[in-house]
Amino acid sequence: MNNNRKALVVLLIVCLLIFLSVSRTLRKEEKDNEPEKQQQTVFKADIIVYNTRNKVIERMDLDEYIVGVVAAEMPASFEMEALKAQAIAARTYALGRALGKYGSTVDRHHGAHVCTDSTHCQAWIPIELYQAWYPKSNVEENWAKIEEAVYGTSGLILTYNGEVINPLYHANSGGITEDIQEVWSSVSEVPYLRSVYSEGESDYSSFEKKVVLTGEEIREKLIKAYSDIVFLGPVSEDVEVVEYTNSRRVKEIRIGSIRIPGTKFRELFSLASTIMEFNFTDEDVLEVTTYGFGHGVGMSQCGANELAQKGKNYEYILKYYYTGVEIEPMSEEIKTRLNSY
Numbered sequence: 001m002n003n004n005r006k007a008l009v010v011l012l013i014v015c016l017l018i019f020l021s022v023s024r025t026l027r028k029e030e031k032d033n034e035p036e037k038q039q040q041t042v043f044k045a046d047i048i049v050y051n052t053r054n055k056v057i058e059r060m061d062l063d064e065y066i067v068g069v070v071a072a073e074m075p076a077s078f079e080m081e082a083l084k085a086q087a088i089a090a091r092t093y094a095l096g097r098a099l100g101k102y103g104s105t106v107d108r109h110h111g112a113h114v115c116t117d118s119t120h121c122q123a124w125i126p127i128e129l130y131q132a133w134y135p136k137s138n139v140e141e142n143w144a145k146i147e148e149a150v151y152g153t154s155g156l157i158l159t160y161n162g163e164v165i166n167p168l169y170h171a172n173s174g175g176i177t178e179d180i181q182e183v184w185s186s187v188s189e190v191p192y193l194r195s196v197y198s199e200g201e202s203d204y205s206s207f208e209k210k211v212v213l214t215g216e217e218i219r220e221k222l223i224k225a226y227s228d229i230v231f232l233g234p235v236s237e238d239v240e241v242v243e244y245t246n247s248r249r250v251k252e253i254r255i256g257s258i259r260i261p262g263t264k265f266r267e268l269f270s271l272a273s274t275i276m277e278f279n280f281t282d283e284d285v286l287e288v289t290t291y292g293f294g295h296g297v298g299m300s301q302c303g304a305n306e307l308a309q310k311g312k313n314y315e316y317i318l319k320y321y322y323t324g325v326e327i328e329p330m331s332e333e334i335k336t337r338l339n340s341y
């Protein structure tokens, strides 16, 4: 090999070494820039669930159950931080019932902690039913997003003064949430379930609903519920709002000779909320426009999504709707109790 050739080979080797060293550095930088995978400890505990669909009591992993609750209670299209807030609220809700602090389980659950009836506890669906509920959805993608929200907040619950709270929630507040004692008169004030303003909810389909009720329908329902009621004339004379709550919800309505709570009127006619406007389209026809969806207490799901869209995280969202609460991991005492069932 002549000297020129030798020099060329040495040059090539040097170039190769430089190339290898640079590419190694680049790969390392790429790795350093990758978002750190969240090191979340997945918390293991069981909960006993009464499945009202097949009337079977099942022992389930708590977070696995919460995934089914979030899937049934909040659209997967909502922001991740709203889904996380929902996961923590749902977990706390279930825990409060498992510990026997809230809810009535005696006759409805046959010994289980929670049931899958949304009108009694929280809605819940297994993945097999998800496609039937949301035919246009991408089940795998949505389910994975919900799992991320649940397992990413595993073990986290809401407390007030160290006690597990009763985190009530609803679909749409109509612009303002409600004090709990205005909805359940048997309940006294709860410091973390106070009325707060909630912006941006009018953009959702659940915000405004209209229902037309004829005088006949109203009289029939009312006589069934209050046999001593006396009607004095057409509904335009017989139905009037007597009092509103601070959040503009109907507190009391006079119907004929009696007065009933707005919440009872909502229940009788399956209305979306108690933020109601009455319009008599005829002297014996009442058109009710409602704003919001649900009882209005605690976290508004649409409101939570709005805050998340504005860049707020789950901690901000939960503390916004539940005044004065803390978000913390379940205590050892609670874990022991849960695992002893």
Ligand SMILES: [Zn+2]
Pocket: 108, 109, 114, 115, 116, 117, 120, 121, 122
């Ligand atoms: Zn129940």
